[in-house]
Amino acid sequence: MPDDLLIRPATPNDVPTILALIRELAEYEKLPDQVEATEALLHDALFGDRPSAEALMAMYGPNGGEGEESKVAGYALFFHNFSTWVGRKGLYLEDIYVRPQFRGKGIGRALLSALAKIARERNCGRMEWSVLDWNESAIGFYRSLGAELMEGWTICRLGENDFRKL
Amino acid sequence: MPDDLLIRPATPNDVPTILALIRELAEYEKLPDQVEATEALLHDALFGDRPSAEALMAMYGPNGGEGEESKVAGYALFFHNFSTWVGRKGLYLEDIYVRPQFRGKGIGRALLSALAKIARERNCGRMEWSVLDWNESAIGFYRSLGAELMEGWTICRLGENDFRKL
Numbered sequence: 595m596p597d598d599l600l601i602r603p604a605t606p607n608d609v610p611t612i613l614a615l616i617r618e619l620a621e622y623e624k625l626p627d628q629v630e631a632t633e634a635l636l637h638d639a640l641f642g643d644r645p646s647a648e649a650l651m652a653m654y655g656p657n658g659g660e661g662e663e664s665k666v667a668g669y670a671l672f673f674h675n676f677s678t679w680v681g682r683k684g685l686y687l688e689d690i691y692v693r694p695q696f697r698g699k700g701i702g703r704a705l706l707s708a709l710a711k712i713a714r715e716r717n718c719g720r721m722e723w724s725v726l727d728w729n730e731s732a733i734g735f736y737r738s739l740g741a742e743l744m745e746g747w748t749i750c751r752l753g754e755n756d757f758r759k760l
Numbered sequence: 761m762p763d764d765l766l767i768r769p770a771t772p773n774d775v776p777t778i779l780a781l782i783r784e785l786a787e788y789e790k791l792p793d794q795v796e797a798t799e800a801l802l803h804d805a806l807f808g809d810r811p812s813a814e815a816l817m818a819m820y821g822p823n824g825g826e827g828e829e830s831k832v833a834g835y836a837l838f839f840h841n842f843s844t845w846v847g848r849k850g851l852y853l854e855d856i857y858v859r860p861q862f863r864g865k866g867i868g869r870a871l872l873s874a875l876a877k878i879a880r881e882r883n884c885g886r887m888e889w890s891v892l893d894w895n896e897s898a899i900g901f902y903r904s905l906g907a908e909l910m911e912g913w914t915i916c917r918l919g920e921n922d923f924r925k926l
Binding site for chain 2: 616619625628630639647671673674679681686688689706709710718720722723726727728733739740744745746747748749752754758759760
């Protein structure tokens with residue numbers, strides 16, 4: 595892990611920053627209009643009575659990222675899924691993002707490594723996430739870590755209006 | 761919903777049947793060697809202290825599927841995921857399966873309809889599941905319900921041995 599980096603769990607104070615990062619990631623993915631999340635929804639999801647996701651923050655700066663001048667370099671947001679084949683829960687990484695000015699410092703790898711540690715501690719059978727097919731640099735990076743691309747499967751999605759009809 | 765059909769939540773007594781159905785589904789998907797789940801793991805996942813998934817059973821037979829002679833026609837197994845874009849949890853359908861001798865009776869649709877009801881009651885923003893690209897009949901059925909196929913995204917998977925290395 596880089597010397598100037600701290601990976602720590604998100605706190606309620608991070609919610610506005612996480613929402614800003616979600617928007618930056620959606621811009622990067624060329625899908626900025628998709629973001630309907632608000633601070634209140636995100637706060638509830640991460641820190642409400644029954645959280646449905648968790649987040650890690652990557653802080654970069656002096657004193658191993660712990661100084662007041664440290665900057666938010668990126669984040670990861672995840673939840674637990676379940677595989678009937680494995681018979682155990684897994685860790686599903688919904689978002690991982692490193693801001694452009696902090697790339698090339700090993701921060702993405704450090705975030706994935708912190709997630710792998712959580713997956714191991716919680717006895718998960720797998721880690722999974724989705725990648726856009728045009729994002730060749732990300733695909734190459736994930737393959738270099740040993741990830742397998744699950745070609746041959748496609749996600750089906752039913753929006754709220756359609757499942758109300760069903 | 762067909763007259764002879766009952767959709768009900770699974771109980772601990774269903775665990776051996778669910779495991780048998782998971783194996784039948786894996787056979788149908790031409791991936792029978794993938795099933796590592798055991799009754800103990802499944803019991804823990806569905807009915808342990810901190811459940812990671814839930815299941816519905818489709819029972820078919822006299823008296824609206826409630827009679828003792830009713831047979832298990834299929835099942836659905838799901839958990840909650842989370843979308844940062846929507847800012848709300850969703851319902852992820854890990855498995856849906858109708859045994860061959862019970863097909864063509866509207867049981868798959870009844871299971872999906874029961875899941876949509878749960879998604880609505882729990883204020884989910886989406887329902888999602890995966891389909892094998894060769895399964896044209898399933899894809900046609902899902903599209904007829906209004907489902908969108910998320911082409912352009914691929915799942916990356918890191919197995920336990922690889923994340924231990926990270």
